[in-house]
Amino acid sequence: MSFRNSSIGLGKQSLFEEQSNKVEEVKALLGPLPDKFSRYCSDACIRRYLTARSWNVRRATKMLKGTLKWRLENKPEEIRWEDIAHEAETGKIYRSNFVDKYGRIVLVMRPRGCQSTNSTQGQIRYLVYCMENAILNLPEDQEQMVWLIDFHGFTMSNISVKVTKETANVLQDHYPERLGAMILYNPPKIFESFWMVVKPFLEAKTNKKVQFVYKVDHNSQKIMEELFDMDELETAFGGKNHTSFNYTDYAAKMMEDDKRMPLVWAGGDAAQPLPVSSLNIDIGSDSDESVKEDPDTALKR
Known part of the structure; x- marks a missing residue:
């Protein structure tokens, strides 16, 4: 392998490690989550939010918290055909x-x-x-x-x-x-x-x-x-x-x-629905105008 190819490979590895660290930072900011939302906030999911916010951890975390609040209120995964036929x-x-x-x-x-x-x-x-x-x-x-x-x-x-x-x-x-x-x-x-x-x-x-x-x-x-x-x-x-x-x-x-x-949301088992009381989401304010709602407090049980 040439020096140039080796450098490119190391660069890609370094970028992957940096991105992986940012995924872990988002997880830490989210804090403990109920099982249902833990499954939603997979590494792939967090990467999508980071990508959408140019890998800015704080902005991506606020965006993801906003989605968790929205999903808690609207329960999109519970909409069935008979509801919208x-x-x-x-x-x-x-x-x-x-x-x-x-x-x-x-x-x-x-x-x-x-x-x-x-x-x-x-x-x-x-x-x-x-x-x-x-x-x-x-x-x-x-x-x-x-x-x-x-x-x-x-x-x-x-x-x-x-x-x-x-x-x-x-x-x-x-x-x-x-x-x-x-x-x-x-x-x-x-x-x-x-x-x-x-x-x-x-x-x-x-x-x-x-x-x-x-x-x-x-x-x-x-x-x-x-x-x-x-x-x-x-x-x-x-x-x-x-x-x-x-x-x-x-x-x-x-x-x-x-x-x-x-079955997908229950991880292969039809679990009980997530009670609203199990998740506390506080909405604060921030100078970041790119996110309409700014959930600054970690999501908790």
Whole structure:
């Protein structure tokens, strides 16, 4: 091995050790946690939060504490198909039957008057259910997913700035580094003005993952060919797969997944739900403006 290669190897090892030490620092700041949250705060999870906050231990810890508070209050892992089935009827969001070439789960979204209800809370709850389900089905060697957004039939009346802003907040604050790529497929010209309104809601890292693809643009179509097996990709996105969303079949698949969720969270055993009284989360203040809520006190039993 040459001196240069040896130096590169030592550099990578040093970086890994430094990052591992920061993971341990976050664990120390979190303090003792109930079993359910201990499983959630795995090394991989903590690394995602550190990555989202540029490996700043203090900022990452506050972000993670905010998520634990959010999960305690909203219990996303306890949402079941029967709770949100009415939101899914139109196929506005669903987990596809195919993955991309990196093995990432693909969530298909269709913002074209497909809202089943006018409830912002209901729409966000369904989005959270879809995220939890996608994470449940990720392969062991993959942490991210792809969003494939179909703009066929889209008009500005289909968009709510309030829902879009709330969506961005939930995904960026509580599902950091879960998005691998976002493909906006064939958006109309009128969408560009809305995009200028949406962009400030997105962090710089998220913006870099967004790609516009147009059906008539051969160069942008290459993005699809690089990401997907065209035989598996739906025809709506330029692929050869004629399969479309079927509510009955999808409902059956989701209900089967629902049976697995409590086992995953219980570590293979259907444990009792976590009581609210078992976790004390105090919210303080701090000069860090990048985190909306600043939980400065360690999470305790």
